[in-house]
Amino acid sequence: MATAARAVAPQSAAAEHFDVLIVGAGISGVGAAYHLTRQCPDLSFAVLEAKDTFGGTWVTHRYPGVRSDSDLYTFGYRFKPWVGNPIASAGEILDYMGEVIAENDLGRHIRYGHRIERAAWSSAAARWTLTVTRNDTGETFEITAGFLWMCQGYYRHEQGYTPDWPGLGDYRGRVVHPQSWPADLDYKGKRVVVIGSGATAATLVPAIAGDCAHVTLLQRSPTYFLPAKNANDLADQLRALEVDESWIHEITRRKILADQEEFCRRAVEEPEAVTAELLGAARLFLDEETVRRHFTPRYRPWQQRVAFIPDGDLFQGIAAGKASVVTDEIEGFTATGIRLKSGAVLEADIVITATGFNLSVLGDIAFTVDGRPVTFGDTVTYRGMMATGLPNMVWIMGYFRASWTLRVDLVADFVCRLLTHMRAKGAAKVEVRLRPEDADMPLLPFIDGENFNPGYLTRGLHLMPKRGDKPEWQHNQDYWRERKELPAIDLDDGAFVYS
Structure with missing residues (x-):
């Protein structure tokens, strides 16, 4: 560094x-x-x-x-x-x-x-x-x-934003906000619940899934994710041709911005088509029921940020069973976990509140x-x-x-x-x-x-x-x-x- x-x-x-x-x-x-x-x-x-x-x-x-x-x-x-x-x-x-x-x-x-x-x-x-x-x-x-x-x-x-959920003071496990991540947090072999559905949660879940006993993504409502490989073909091709890096940066930058402009335009003018494309990308990794229940938002694309997940790592973790996702609202905390409005209870040794700023x-x-x-x-x-x-x-x-x-x-x-x-x-x-x-x-x-x-x-x-x-x-x-x-x-x- x-x-x-x-x-x-x-x-x-x-x-x-x-x-x-x-x-x-x-x-x-x-x-x-x-x-x-x-x-x-x-x-x-x-x-x-x-x-x-x-x-x-x-x-x-x-x-x-x-x-x-x-x-x-x-x-x-x-x-x-x-x-x-x-x-x-x-x-x-x-x-x-x-x-x-x-x-x-x-x-x-x-x-x-x-x-x-x-x-x-x-x-x-x-x-x-x-x-x-x-x-x-x-x-x-x-x-x-x-x-x-x-x-x-x-x-x-x-200090990050953490809602004041009922019973939070009764919970005997550890509550952590990603913005104040403690250096001594040991999540290996632990049951972890990550609350949130944005870019932070999408990053955290696949990063810790391999070490946890299990990690659950708990979201109040779904968000849009864009899975794609973490590479840029145009930049790679230009490098193979030994083009100067300053040229590669400017050319690639302009191409990305042109593509993003078109995507933003379509999100407003053709929201159904863009939604279908985003959900179709999720279906490349997940079954239809999972996509319908947990990854189909109630809002049109780009009313909130569309979170990029490189190589679909979040979806891959869910498909492999290393992680799971629950869409529900929190009724309150118990001594050992989270009680949901559906009546279900998520037992957790650690709760990570990826709930925003x-x-x-x-x-x-x-x-x-x-x-x-x-x-x-x-x-x-x-x-x-x-x-x-x-x-x-x-x-x-x-x-x-x-x-x-x-x-x-x-x-x-x-x-x-x-x-x-x-x-x-x-x-x-x-x-x-x-x-x-x-x-x-x-x-x-x-x-x-x-x-x-x-x-x-x-x-x-x-x-x-x-x-x-x-x-x-x-x-x-x-x-x-x-x-x-x-x-x-x-x-x-x-x-x-x-x-």
């Missing part, structure tokens, strides 16, 4: 100032740092990371088999070729990120173990003041910045603007990047139906263009405001539930900014539109107010 740039940077001095502060050294923050060095090389910046290393979600999650559920040709950066299998382990992704940091000398900009407690904007000073605590010393101090780039992700790393808005940092506390849910989003009432700040919220990192690159281009535009105008401050023509625009939840409705988002929707019914006042979740729209944004449009 690449380790260059993992050492904690020198202690920050009080009132140290930067042109830009990037919050988070995960896939978004590392990408942001790269683009700043290339597109705005004369700007000073630092990356503040609460953890003691880079990687974000790939450091938080340490459960067996943890891997990407997006292909690395698109989850990887556009500027750094990916040369491995499309679906990669956490370790492989960390190696890749470590190479980006080392090759571009980004480590000197990253301050590990720096947790931001508060962020205060002053219009008089035209800057953000961040109150920061160092993990190793407990020292608290201030850092100021002209611009804040929020790359902290969207969920609370410290707790949404974290802006890293749970307390924001104020000119002394007034900011309630993010009362703001209106500008293309899912900026928010009304929050000057000199951009945040990254990626895509649900395409790789998160695709938006990292697009937003980075926008931020660098905006910073350059501000300097050309002599502006120290920029914020987005509703224009006169937006006065009667209806304000709606951040995303339409008919478009996308995962549990973590619907539970925390009240925390997210509002959206309008115009393209510029919403995050449309459509990479294929945004790759043309974001570069074409008119930075002198009335939505941008400079001073």
Whole structure:
């Protein structure tokens, strides 16, 4: 695993100032740092990371088999070729990120173990003041910045979401959330129940099935899975022809994105046909009754993420009898297992709650603007990047139906263009405001539930900014539109107010 740039940077001095502060050294923050060095090389910046290393979600999650559920040709950066299998382990992704940091000398900009407690904007000073605590010393101090780039992700790393089931306190076995996987967990020869039906559960079950006495996937309702081999024929063919890796990366990336665009279109316009194809793929591994009872969702494809399972490993484990699946609702816990609403009881030595995330808005940092506390849910989003009432700040919220990192690159281009535009105008401050023509625009939840409705988002929707019914006042979740729209944004449009 690449380790260059993992050492904690020198202690920050009080009132140290930067042109830009990037919050988070995960896939978004590392990408942001790269683009700043290339597109705005004369700007000073630092990356503040609460953890003691880079990687974000790939450091938080340490459960067996943890891997990407997006292909690395698109989850990887556009500027750094990916040369491995499309679906990669956490370790492989960390190696890749470590190479980006080392090759571009980004480590000197990253301050590990720096947790931001508060962020205060002053219009008089035209800057953000961040109150920061160092993990190793407990020292608290201030850092100021002209611009804040929020790359902290969207969920609370410290604690995953576990429902408060009746009787949970009576259960004598061990309850584990994948987000807080204990190093001493011994599941060999044990009866294990994994609660959940998303990508985490689909990864965990086949990874531990060979060591458990038995593992049961318990789901409230089915989800869509896409089984396919963990290889890309086009990339392999190009490598056999000794094509340069940068060309392979770009060609393969474009082909995957074109195929995904078509799949998303068909999921909306031809949902019955797409459903039939996905269920047909499941039938290659499983009998008809299992597919009907446990792998036929109630919603159309892509209203929630379609989980990729490389080589159909989840289905193979079920077909081989190493794992089983139960579709039912939990009535409560007993001392030795889980009682279901059907009346059945699942005995379990270990229960793994792959039940999702707790949404974290802006890293749970307390924001104020000119002394007034900011309630993010009362703001209106500008293309899912900026928010009304929050000057000199951009945040990254990626895509649900395409790789998160695709938006990292697009937003980075926008931020660098905006910073350059501000300097050309002599502006120290920029914020987005509703224009006169937006006065009667209806304000709606951040995303339409008919478009996308995962549990973590619907539970925390009240925390997210509002959206309008115009393209510029919403995050449309459509990479294929945004790759043309974001570069074409008119930075002198009335939505941008400079001073």
